[in-house]
Amino acid sequence: MSTTVKHGYSAKTRMHFLVLFLFGSLLLSGCGSSTSAETKAPAAAPPPATVIVEAAKFKDVTEERTFTGRVEAVDTVQIRARVQGYLKKKSFVEGGEVKKGQVLFEIERDSFEITVRQAEASLASAKAALTLAQQTFNRNNKLVKQRTLAQASLDDAQSALLQAQANVQVREAELSSAKLNLGYTRITAPMNGLVGRTTYSVGNLVGPDSNALVTLVAQDPMYVSFPVPQWLMTEIRKTGRKTDGVYVSLELPDGSTYAHKGTIKFTNVQGNSTTDSVTVRASIPNPERLLIDQQLVQVSVIRKQPERKLVVSQAALLLDQQGTYVLAVDAEDKVVIKRITTGEQQGSLIVIDSGLEEGDKVIISGHQKAKPGGKVSPQMAEDQSGAVPTTGNIKSTKE
Known part of the structure; x- marks a missing residue:
């Protein structure tokens, strides 16, 4: 008896195809699982951020304070007639310099x-x-x-x-x-100095009751008076500093530095209640007559002997609501916050009164990449070829 094959395949053949299909599905399933596992593997951690640091170091610092001062004549004399009579002669040039004993006026x-x-x-x-x-x-x-x-x-x-x-x-x-x-009747100059404008012309009747004939102003040396804040004067007195340990330097109105140095001669015994300051007066030579009475100048009081003080770049300073601080890098390259107290400014450097020790590494560039407690890759500022650390004002940040 013969068997009729329908649809072109026998039952045995169809069974063979089914086994191959199931085996292929298992292989594909295994491959898919492997790919998914590889996709879900964790990514590698990024390397620490690179920051530029410098070490806090001691440096010979010359302390300097700057004030606005005014030049004053050491002596100003109003020349008057001591007897009554008619002016006969004037023997000087207005605005010129005269010597002590020189005849200025003659009365008949x-x-x-x-x-x-x-x-x-x-x-x-x-x-x-x-x-x-x-x-x-x-x-x-x-x-x-x-x-x-x-x-x-x-x-x-x-x-x-x-x-x-x-x-x-x-x-x-x-x-x-x-x-x-x-x-x-011969009116002479009581000192060396410059004379101003004459009040009376030759021929006028003058006497003890008349106005001053002319004003004579001493020229060498000159005084420079400037106000010092009360808090600074208190600080100076507490430290026992003496005026002979400093000298005075002037900046003229044109921005140039005056060639001669001065010394402090007088400190007022009373403070100014309006400005909360004390007036200090220095004496300074004026051989070239560059300084004139009532001239406005910048006064720098500078310590003669420098002091060893700890300094860092101003670029390291940060500021928040708690005050001034720096981001330092410890021995494990972790970022730590150090609160500091600063002193006077020295160009691009700032004196550190407390909060740091010599050798502490502080970040001067890359603050935005440094997080307190996190690791960084520090590079010393002097190791950066051609890189110049940024300097400027204190930065304000929020932790």
Whole structure:
């Protein structure tokens, strides 16, 4: 009996295809599982961020404080007439420099010379009367001793002698006064300095009640006065610093540095309640006459001997609500916060009063990549070829 095959395949053949299909599905399933497992494997951790650091170091620091000051003349004299008369001559150039003893003005002398001659004549007359009174006294004294003249006559002669002596003294004083007034007709400079504008012209009547004829201002040396805050003065007094340990340097209005140095001479014993400051005054040479009275200048008070202080770059400083701090890198290359107290600025450096020790590594570039507690890859600033650390103001951050 023959078997009829329908659809072109026998039952045995269809079974063989089914086994192959199931085996292929298992292989595909295994491959899919392997690929999924490989996809879900964890990614490798990124390398630590690179930051630039520098070590806190000690440096010889010259402390300097800057103030705004004003130049003042050491001496200012208003030249006045001491006797009354007409101005006869002016012997200087307005705005020019004069020397001590130089004649500035002359007042007409004729009337004063006459007064001197009169006083000389009166003195001569008084001396003649004194000679006569002395002779009379001597003669009467002998007669009284010989008992040929009454004592009363000798007393009268002695009285006349005393009056004659007193009259001579009066006439001598009158002559001295006349000569003094004659000398006042020549008005001289009491010191070296610059003269200002003349108040009166030649021919004007001047006297003790007149305004000043001219103002004379001393030029060398000059004073420089500047206000120092009360808190700074208190700090200086607490540390026991002396004024002989500093010198004064000036910056002129054109921005140039004045060639000569000054010394502090005076500190006011009273503070200014309006500005809460104390006025300090320094003396400074002025041989080239570059400084003038009431000129505004920048005053720097600089310590003569430098001090060893710990410094870091200003670029390392950060600021938040708690104050100033730096990000330091410890021995395990972890970032730590260190709170600091800063001192004076030294160019691109800042003095560290507390919070750091010599050798501590602080971050000066790459702060945004450094997280407290995290690891970083520090590179010393001097190892960066051509890299210059950024300097500037303190950065403000939030932790």
